[in-house]
Amino acid sequence: MKIRLAHSGVVARVALFLFAPAVSIAAQLPNPSAAATGLSGAYSAAARGYEAVAWNPANLGMPGAVGFSLGVLAVTGSTSLEPLKGQTIVPHVRQHFEAQRADWLQTVAANGGEHGQFDGGVTYLGLSAGPFALQVATSVNGSAALNPDAFEQLMYGPAGRPGNTRALDAGTSDFRTSAFTTTAVSYGYPVENDVRAGKHSALGFTGKYILGNYLAMAQSEGPGALPGVYSNLDSGRVVGRGLGIDVGLAWADGTTTYSATIENVYNNFSWDTSKLRSRPGGPLFREAATSAPDHPFADAPQTLRDRVTSDQFKRVIALGTAFAASKSVTISWDVRRQTGDGILVGPRTQTSGGIELRGLPVVRLRGGASYLTGGWGVSGGLGLALGRYELAAGAALRKIDGVNEPVVTLNLLSFK
Numbered sequence: 001m002k003i004r005l006a007h008s009g010v011v012a013r014v015a016l017f018l019f020a021p022a023v024s025i026a027a028q029l030p031n032p033s034a035a036a037t038g039l040s041g042a043y044s045a046a047a048r049g050y051e052a053v054a055w056n057p058a059n060l061g062m063p064g065a066v067g068f069s070l071g072v073l074a075v076t077g078s079t080s081l082e083p084l085k086g087q088t089i090v091p092h093v094r095q096h097f098e099a100q101r102a103d104w105l106q107t108v109a110a111n112g113g114e115h116g117q118f119d120g121g122v123t124y125l126g127l128s129a130g131p132f133a134l135q136v137a138t139s140v141n142g143s144a145a146l147n148p149d150a151f152e153q154l155m156y157g158p159a160g161r162p163g164n165t166r167a168l169d170a171g172t173s174d175f176r177t178s179a180f181t182t183t184a185v186s187y188g189y190p191v192e193n194d195v196r197a198g199k200h201s202a203l204g205f206t207g208k209y210i211l212g213n214y215l216a217m218a219q220s221e222g223p224g225a226l227p228g229v230y231s232n233l234d235s236g237r238v239v240g241r242g243l244g245i246d247v248g249l250a251w252a253d254g255t256t257t258y259s260a261t262i263e264n265v266y267n268n269f270s271w272d273t274s275k276l277r278s279r280p281g282g283p284l285f286r287e288a289a290t291s292a293p294d295h296p297f298a299d300a301p302q303t304l305r306d307r308v309t310s311d312q313f314k315r316v317i318a319l320g321t322a323f324a325a326s327k328s329v330t331i332s333w334d335v336r337r338q339t340g341d342g343i344l345v346g347p348r349t350q351t352s353g354g355i356e357l358r359g360l361p362v363v364r365l366r367g368g369a370s371y372l373t374g375g376w377g378v379s380g381g382l383g384l385a386l387g388r389y390e391l392a393a394g395a396a397l398r399k400i401d402g403v404n405e406p407v408v409t410l411n412l413l414s415f416k
Helices: 009-019 034-038 049-055 057-061 086-092 097-110 148-156 302-309
Strands: 003-005 068-079 114-129 132-146 174-194 199-219 228-231 240-253 256-267 276-279 285-287 316-326 329-338 349-357 363-372 375-386 389-400 403-415
Touching (some): 034 049, 034 068, 034 363, 034 375, 049 057, 049 114, 049 174, 057 132, 057 174, 057 240, 057 256, 097 148, 114 403, 132 148, 228 302, 375 403
Antiparallel strands (some): 003 285, 068 403, 114 132, 174 199, 199 240, 349 363, 363 375, 375 389
């Protein structure tokens, strides 16, 4: 019996991020900065160069903005999924899947289900020149609240594994995973520049073109099956699209810089339902020879179709400061809040504080802490600066609803 993914190629592999420890900032743009992770996300007033696209475009018009910056292949992400993670599943996707899935189901059943969330992504290119900047990136996100019966349906289909004679009950199970590629262009405009008084201010704007690359959703409708929808087999890599606008404000008074941003002031992203299909027992895996055919999106339960329609990017509001305590010490804090019920990436609310030390030659030390929805976090980071080049890594550990959620960000090629 041959098992294959319900979507082939690269897009299908994105779905596997449901179980993968991705290697985070809210909304469509992933965080391109290891420094931001090391500071627990207290970075909206400190971001400069191409990093300002994701954090606050107004910083491009502030003093201290770099004339040119370049970043390539910045990777970031977090996961709290338990008990299965990517090191368990991903190596077996192409081969030995049929033999392994019974072991995975046993592990999930012994732990009462698969639960948690993840988000992450990769910035392919970050670039700034004067007041203009660009970021091109792909982000993934998702969550799972699957009891053992729901997980069995995702692995084997509505009837469960071969030989199963009992009725499977998904209970209140739910899961969602999606992927987006975003091209964002930012501009920072100086409003005030009083060097003598040390007062400066700037406005910033970011325009975003968002492509939805993959979507898979499933939620139970009461006792029984776990119906789901997912990107159609022949839909290619674009199953949704839209435009978004972010607005930022930055101002400085002496040694303190302040930041205010509203992401998605306007955002009309939506999924193309003509490229979505439905299945009665889970969207991820199917038996090519024996399973029932896919169904049109219109055959999905109304509640699931309504959820797809409302799956949009909502506004994110962030406030922050960065205080230059000395030439080698900067202290920062941020407050961030995602509003509404839509595509949720990362904690809904987060308050962060961080400190950066630059007293040692070529070494940047960073640390921070955060209080967020459902828990708290601590972080640290290290940067090695050789002229304008910096090799940097940041890591954090969050505790959300009693579950550990590691966060990792790597900057492999960054010039500022």
